[in-house]
Amino acid sequence: MDWRFRFSKSDLSDTVFLHKSGVNPSAGCRFVIIPPVESRRGEVFVNRPVRHQELYAPHGRELRSGTWTAYSRLIRREGTRAVMKTIADLIEDRFGLPVDAGRDMPAEGDLAHILSHRSHRRYKPDPVPDDLLEVLLAAAFSAPAKSDLQQSGVLIVRDAEKRRKIEALMPAMPWIADAPVFMVFLADNRRIRKVSEMRGKPFANDHMDSVLNAAVDAGLVLMNFIRAAEAAGLGCCPISVVRNHIEVISELLELPDHVFPICGFCLGWPAGDGHISLRLPPSVFVHTDRYDDSRLEQEVAEYDARRSARFQIPDEKQRSVDEYGLAQEYGWSEDKARQVSKPERKQLAKYLKRKGFNLE
Numbered sequence: 001m002d003w004r005f006r007f008s009k010s011d012l013s014d015t016v017f018l019h020k021s022g023v024n025p026s027a028g029c030r031f032v033i034i035p036p037v038e039s040r041r042g043e044v045f046v047n048r049p050v051r052h053q054e055l056y057a058p059h060g061r062e063l064r065s066g067t068w069t070a071y072s073r074l075i076r077r078e079g080t081r082a083v084m085k086t087i088a089d090l091i092e093d094r095f096g097l098p099v100d101a102g103r104d105m106p107a108e109g110d111l112a113h114i115l116s117h118r119s120h121r122r123y124k125p126d127p128v129p130d131d132l133l134e135v136l137l138a139a140a141f142s143a144p145a146k147s148d149l150q151q152s153g154v155l156i157v158r159d160a161e162k163r164r165k166i167e168a169l170m171p172a173m174p175w176i177a178d179a180p181v182f183m184v185f186l187a188d189n190r191r192i193r194k195v196s197e198m199r200g201k202p203f204a205n206d207h208m209d210s211v212l213n214a215a216v217d218a219g220l221v222l223m224n225f226i227r228a229a230e231a232a233g234l235g236c237c238p239i240s241v242v243r244n245h246i247e248v249i250s251e252l253l254e255l256p257d258h259v260f261p262i263c264g265f266c267l268g269w270p271a272g273d274g275h276i277s278l279r280l281p282p283s284v285f286v287h288t289d290r291y292d293d294s295r296l297e298q299e300v301a302e303y304d305a306r307r308s309a310r311f312q313i314p315d316e317k318q319r320s321v322d323e324y325g326l327a328q329e330y331g332w333s334e335d336k337a338r339q340v341s342k343p344e345r346k347q348l349a350k351y352l353k354r355k356g357f358n359l360e
């Protein structure tokens with residue numbers, strides 16, 4: 001359960017003891033919270049699930065069991081306000097905008113996990129056990145699939161030499177080398193063509209929709225894998241840059257016709273907390289009854305400001321400074337516009353045709 005305790009600054013000094021490492025029940029404090037904590041607007045939040053053992057009554061009486069009601073009664077008696085972290089709080093973390101939706105829903109379960117998603121690019125060296133990987137893959141392939149055609153796959157790169165070759169192609173992304181597990185998610189339109197052959201039937205859908213269906217299936221499997229891995233405490237980072245080297249990687253991994261990689265994938269135990277990446281507001285993504293992006297410019301400007309307030313991209317991370325100069329205000333939109341001003345993966349259609357796809 002994820003609790004958020006909210007204290008005013010004056011409460012802090014005498015009622016709460018923020019212990020550096022571990023719990024000291026005899027400290028005479030009303031109860032003890034183990035960091036990490038985050039201080040914001042004069043409030044202190046516990047930013048991760050709090051276990052029973054971490055909550056102590058005065059003088060170290062442990063709260064062995066109890067519900068939110070029991071906790072809140074105790075806390076009220078002790079004179080400190082406490083509120084449970086809610087789904088609305090997680091939505092606010094994600095978009096940086098105030099919201100009422102989800103205010104009465106505790107921040108727990110699947111919804112909380114989904115809202116707390118973050119990519120991880122630093123991993124501990126500890127291996128991911130094979131049986132856990134097997135479980136995660138089973139969860140991943142529980143994803144829905146278009147017409148039940150099941151046009152997806154994953155290739156786990158275990159061979160050290162192959163991994164070294166893949167890492168060498170993308171030296172700007174050292175997390176590929178650090179990750180205990182590296183995989184490639186595949187769109188696989190080959191299997192259903194073989195099934196047609198096995199059943200002595202023609203495959204009459206040799207057109208662009210086959211590419212799209214297989215890519216969507218693979219994307220859903222990718223997402224399911226991420227959810228499963230995060231639920232198990234693992235960290236992930238998809239790697240679309242494998243598509244910059246699609247010919248070499250396909251050859252290395254012996255991908256046959258009608259199979260193509262949608263992305264590489266790093267998996268491991270996160271070495272840090274990572275961070276929530278602020279998204280564009282839902283109003284930009286969601287349309288009602290008709291498509292409407294008339295407020296896009298203003299929404300993007302406001303988003304840039306919110307995002308830069310949370311994390312300002314440092315000058316040395318500005319893209320293509322030689323060409324575009326060093327921007328005074330370098331937010332998300334400037335960064336992304338500079339990124340897509342450079343052609344990438346222009347060879348994809350050629351590659352797919354070579355792999356036997358008809359793109360008409």
Ligand SMILES: Cc1cc2nc3c(=O)[nH]c(=O)nc-3n(C[C@H](O)[C@H](O)[C@H](O)COP(=O)(O)O)c2cc1C
Nearest residue numbers: 117118119173237238239240241242263275276277
């Ligand atoms: C299909 C796909 C490909 C991605 N490719 C890369 C990549 O090549 N390198 C990388 O560091 N991150 C990659 N990412 C991670 C995105 O950069 C990340 O999802 C995005 O910045 C939002 O951050 P978040 O996932 O922490 O919310 C990819 C994500 C997706 C879904």
